[in-house]
Amino acid sequence: MSQVSPSHHPPPLDELHFQFQRIAAIHDSSSDWFESLVRWHLADGTIRGPLDILPYWLSPNHQADFTRFTIERAAETLRTNPETRVSINLSPRQVSHPSAVVTLEALRADVQARMIIELTEQRMRDSASLWASVAALREQCGLVVLDDVTRYDMSTRFREEVPVDGIKLDRSIVTLLRDPEERERTVRFIQRATERFGIVVAEGVEDVSLRDLLHDIGVTHLQGFAIDVPRRRLDAPERDDELRRGARAGAEHDGLGPQAT
Secondary structure (H helix, E strand, C coil): CCCCCCCCCCCCHHHEEEEEEEEEECCCHHHCEEEEEEEEECCCCCEECHHHCHHHHCCCCCHHHHHHHHHHHHHHHHHHCCCCCEEEEECHHHHHCHHHHHHHHCCCHHHHHCEEEEECCCCCCCCHHHHHHHHHHHCCCCEEEEEEECCCCCCCCCCCCCCCCEEEECHHHHHHHCCCCCHHHHHHHHHHHHHHCCEEEECCCCCHHHHHHHHHCCCCEECCCCCCCCECECCECCCCHHHHHHHHCCHHHCCCCHHHC
């Protein structure tokens, strides 16, 4: 597990901020949403990513506070952007902690309906207690999707009847589509996923050349730097150098990754 550098203090909550990246529907823009990407803004202008944040805030002594912070910060964004949907990343441990449901229950119904939970991809047991927690959470939000799903996850991470609405394909899937030796097998995997789930997001779309193929095999949404650059405000896309540094900070781990276990 990666740890916060000893030369830096643990990230205080008041220095943590979201950046937002659009997840764009291929057909209907009304089903777009924005993923909330946590970033640590230091006083000297440095922007750090999840690897410098999560080991501390997802530790057992701090995860409840971080879960409340994440949900309440997203809810604030939704209240000030009444036409928008926003997703947040929660780990299986966060989903299973009572603070998640309690914090969601306290929100207005219209805010709950526009909040999407992305259940992160770290290695987790396919346990009845986890899926019971997911089912309870699903009653208090708009959608639940599984994040960073690979070709090898469909039979190991979840059963047929798990209470989720969709999946986000790991960025490695888009990479495999470019490999002539892996393309056919990868297309078949995506097609099986689209037969099973109503929402299938392709992550890591760095150019639009695969858009037509992804559309033809049933992918519903696209996410990546070719689709949208993360911005600090939903109503004001920003593309300056500082934003790009923040957007790229820890980009490989925005799904929260194995370090969040």
